[in-house]
Amino acid sequence: MSKGFASNARMTLLAVGVLTCFLSIGVRLVFLQVVDRDNLLHYVEKARRQIMVDHARRGAILDAKGNLLATSRTFVVVGADPEMLQPDDARRWPELAQLLNLPETQVDNLLRRGMASAKLAQSAPAASGENERRVRWVKLADEVDERVYDRVAQLAIRGVYGQRGYKRVYPDGELAAHILGFVNHEGAAVTGAERHLDLYLRGQDGWIESEKDGARRELAQFRSREVPVLNGDDVVLTIDSVVQHMIEEELRTIAAKFDPHFATIIVSDPQTGRILGMANYPTFNPNDFSKVSVDSLRNYAVTDIIEPGSTFKIVAAGAALDQGLVTPATMFDCGNPLITYKGRQLRLPKEDEPFGELSVADIVAHSSNRGAAQLAMLLGEQRFYDYARRYGFGASTDFELGGEVRGILEPPEKWDSLTITRMPMGHSVAATPLQIHMAMSAVANGGALLRPQIIKEIRDPEGNVLRTFVPEKRAQVLRPSTAALLAQLLTRVVTEGTAKGYEIPGFELAGKTGTTEKLINGHYVTNRHVSSFVGFFPASKPQVVVSVIVDDAKMPGGVTAYGSKVAAPSFKHLAEQLIQYLDIAPVQAPDRGLLALGGAR
Amino acid sequence: MKPPPANAIVNQLVAHTLGLLVFGGSLGLGAVWMRQEIFSAANRNRTLEVKIADAERRLDEIDAEVATAMNPDSLLTRNSGLRLALGAPREPQVIRVNESPELRLAAKLNREIFTIGRPDAGSETVSFQVVPAAYH
Numbered sequence: 001m002s003k004g005f006a007s008n009a010r011m012t013l014l015a016v017g018v019l020t021c022f023l024s025i026g027v028r029l030v031f032l033q034v035v036d037r038d039n040l041l042h043y044v045e046k047a048r049r050q051i052m053v054d055h056a057r058r059g060a061i062l063d064a065k066g067n068l069l070a071t072s073r074t075f076v077v078v079g080a081d082p083e084m085l086q087p088d089d090a091r092r093w094p095e096l097a098q099l100l101n102l103p104e105t106q107v108d109n110l111l112r113r114g115m116a117s118a119k120l121a122q123s124a125p126a127a128s129g130e131n132e133r134r135v136r137w138v139k140l141a142d143e144v145d146e147r148v149y150d151r152v153a154q155l156a157i158r159g160v161y162g163q164r165g166y167k168r169v170y171p172d173g174e175l176a177a178h179i180l181g182f183v184n185h186e187g188a189a190v191t192g193a194e195r196h197l198d199l200y201l202r203g204q205d206g207w208i209e210s211e212k213d214g215a216r217r218e219l220a221q222f223r224s225r226e227v228p229v230l231n232g233d234d235v236v237l238t239i240d241s242v243v244q245h246m247i248e249e250e251l252r253t254i255a256a257k258f259d260p261h262f263a264t265i266i267v268s269d270p271q272t273g274r275i276l277g278m279a280n281y282p283t284f285n286p287n288d289f290s291k292v293s294v295d296s297l298r299n300y301a302v303t304d305i306i307e308p309g310s311t312f313k314i315v316a317a318g319a320a321l322d323q324g325l326v327t328p329a330t331m332f333d334c335g336n337p338l339i340t341y342k343g344r345q346l347r348l349p350k351e352d353e354p355f356g357e358l359s360v361a362d363i364v365a366h367s368s369n370r371g372a373a374q375l376a377m378l379l380g381e382q383r384f385y386d387y388a389r390r391y392g393f394g395a396s397t398d399f400e401l402g403g404e405v406r407g408i409l410e411p412p413e414k415w416d417s418l419t420i421t422r423m424p425m426g427h428s429v430a431a432t433p434l435q436i437h438m439a440m441s442a443v444a445n446g447g448a449l450l451r452p453q454i455i456k457e458i459r460d461p462e463g464n465v466l467r468t469f470v471p472e473k474r475a476q477v478l479r480p481s482t483a484a485l486l487a488q489l490l491t492r493v494v495t496e497g498t499a500k501g502y503e504i505p506g507f508e509l510a511g512k513t514g515t516t517e518k519l520i521n522g523h524y525v526t527n528r529h530v531s532s533f534v535g536f537f538p539a540s541k542p543q544v545v546v547s548v549i550v551d552d553a554k555m556p557g558g559v560t561a562y563g564s565k566v567a568a569p570s571f572k573h574l575a576e577q578l579i580q581y582l583d584i585a586p587v588q589a590p591d592r593g594l595l596a597l598g599g600a601r
Numbered sequence: 602m603k604p605p606p607a608n609a610i611v612n613q614l615v616a617h618t619l620g621l622l623v624f625g626g627s628l629g630l631g632a633v634w635m636r637q638e639i640f641s642a643a644n645r646n647r648t649l650e651v652k653i654a655d656a657e658r659r660l661d662e663i664d665a666e667v668a669t670a671m672n673p674d675s676l677l678t679r680n681s682g683l684r685l686a687l688g689a690p691r692e693p694q695v696i697r698v699n700e701s702p703e704l705r706l707a708a709k710l711n712r713e714i715f716t717i718g719r720p721d722a723g724s725e726t727v728s729f730q731v732v733p734a735a736y737h
Contacts, residue, residue, distance in 0.1 A: 171669040221644075
């Protein structure tokens with residue numbers, strides 16, 4: 001048998017060499033893995049491990065037609081790592097400054113100073129102090145547009161890079177500002193839908209635990225844990241941008257003409273309670289929320305109370321008709337200022353114009369204070385109070401965006417002897433514009449008090465509907481027949497009553513004017529009023545309810561700011577626009593239409 | 602039978618050791634190659650993720666820009682800027698049609714044709730009956 005190529009000595013030497021190599025490797029491994037394990041692990045963890053947070057994109061807010069009302073846009077904060085900057089790239093700094101819209105000298109100074117301090121820290125770490133943190137980020141510009149950042153990236157300046165973030169934007173500016181609310185600079189939702197629907201909108205940040213290389217690039221193969229980001233859901237509101245724009249335009253007109261303290265307009269669908277538009281004056285631009293006064297941020301439609309005035313007469317009239325105590329033809333003496341009630345003689349409130357005998361229909365049409373008081377007396381305190389409660393006064397409407405007050409409606413035990421004569425005309429009671437609006441809505445829809453609905457549905461980021469909000473009935477205020485009868489009586493307000501002249505032929509406008517003296521320091525003042533017109537149309541088939549409420553309108557020549565002068569014109573103007581936009585057909589076709597359809601010339 | 606000489610055993614041992622080293626080396630290279638493939642795949646995935654996120658971000662940007670351009674105030678400004686004089690219809694301009702629009706348009710067209718041809722057009726009332734083509 002062959003002896004092979006190796007002698008015993010060679011083989012022994014080779015074996016010893018191989019074994020020594022293995023042994024030294026083993027020893028080194030023991031040192032690395034056991035003896036110095038903790039130190040090395042700490043160093044590696046610090047140098048290579050990174051946790052990257054993936055910020056969730058906040059959901060959008062859309063109107064009922066799918067138009068974007070609020071969305072999140074990315075922006076880039078551009079800065080530089082001074083330790084990575086190269087002197088050779090300095091020739092491209094002027095171009096960088098131009099793109100970032102900054103003075104060249106500013107960019108030059110920032111970057112050179114950063115480079116100098118980085119160089120100093122690298123060359124003499126002890127001189128700069130061991131505990132001093134090295135500057136690895138010099139901010140150059142905030143909120144840089146994506147397109148601009150693309151061009152910055154194309155410059156390929158080593159060490160200049162951006163950090164992305166989200167910024168909340170409201171593409172329509174002031175449109176529906178009080179409904180939307182806003183998100184502040186810290187990313188906290190402050191008011192409106194942003195705040196109350198934050199749970200749906202905000203989403204959930206994701207994060208990735210991974211490692212990075214020397215150039216701080218992620219080593220994707222070393223991802224150890226990954227929690228995917230969950231973007232926020234989209235919220236679809238019931239409002240319609242076009243309707244909202246109409247009412248905001250109308251508010252601008254009111255503000256220009258009357259310079260009020262505040263004004264509110266609400267438009268809704270009486271059959272579902274869905275709010276189609278809700279706006280206030282003064283308003284604000286949520287993109288610039290920090291530049292406005294706190295008063296402008298208030299959604300007066302729900303946060304402030306007013307005495308409803310004559311619009312409250314629907315309570316007494318509706319209740320008396322509903323109880324069968326009167327018919328529209330029942331007559332009352334509205335000329336006599338005194339009346340005996342429960343054995344006591346009471347003074348009835350003043351009228352704006354002298355009346356004599358008036359029917360219930362005329363009391364509603366001409367807004368007789370004494371007539372309304374007598375209707376309430378027929379009912380008695382408790383029944384009148386019960387009906388007022390059923391109309392929703394003195395209780396929250398459960399408005400989905402919160403922030404609302406309950407209003408004031410004291411129980412009969414707390415009334416004085418005159419309250420039964422004053423409350424039916426809308427004094428001694430306070431309500432939010434939304435409460436008044438929903439009360440009128442109950443008359444329009446057959447007597448049902450609905451919850452005002454502002455959220456239509458919630459959709460996930462892929463557009464799938466997660467939750468749909470349906471109309472909610474809160475109470476049956478009147479029998480449907482009574483509501484229909486009262487609706488017809490309210491049409492006479494426009495055709496021959498306090499808002500005469502504001503009818504639109506064929507469309508059966510129905511409503512109630514309101515003019516309330518303001519209560520200041522416990523006294524009613526005669527030169528400051530809350531003017532309102534709350535109504536709906538067409539009366540026999542109501543499709544839309546509109547409330548126009550103007551607080552403290554300044555009339556030229558100090559004239560009283562009657563609801564018929566301040567609010568009714570806006571109601572009519574809005575009605576004309578809504579008829580076209582919502583394609584509301586006339587109940588009775590006007591004559592010109594019939595001629596045209598007949599083809600006669 | 603004679604036992605094999607010691608050198609032969611050592612030779613075999615060396616040969617096996619070398620074989621083992623080659624085998625181990627192959628395994629090691631295989632592992633490195635696999636790691637490299639994992640690295641490449643992970644990087645490709647990450648690049649794709651970044652691209653998808655970028656595309657989504659740009660879509661959102663475009664949505665926001667479209668919404669800004671389409672807001673009612675912007676449209677009104679463009680309407681006046683371009684002197685288009687567009688506006689919502691007013692009620693007197695609207696005639697609601699309850700019959701078939703095709704028949705109505707046909708009747709209107711016929712009426713216009715006959716009126717143009719007549720010298721005394723407009724002096725007397727003309728009425729028309731529209732007969733659908735299917736009856737012929």
